Amino acid sequence: MLSYEKLKKKTAKSSFRSGFKMDAEDVAYVEKKGILAIREHAKRFLRERLFSFNRARDGRQTPYRGHPVFKAQHATGICCRKCLQKWHGIDKLANLTEDDIEGLSGILVSWVSDTDNLEKSGLNGSL
């Protein structure tokens, strides 16, 4: 699995991936819940939505808004099993392992904590 820093360089070349930003609402949510809870949410989304490949639903299981982790998932290629295979080299037909869930949730939390991912307008940059 790529480190967050290496992944960040790769996703920077994709205007789709790099277009996702944390807005004021996302920042407020992270500050209210705390980063440990955010990591637990990330693990839960991975287990509930990405654990195994579902051909009919793949590509539609991750909303675009409603939780900062959803944005992080699109920004880092952790949104569906096809993207997990393309960006993270995880065979889409294999169920996620605990190691995968640890590593991927770490990447998602890194994205949420990275001040480069804050929307530029109207934020004071504190996170």
Ligand SMILES: [Zn+2]
């Ligand atoms: Zn995807």
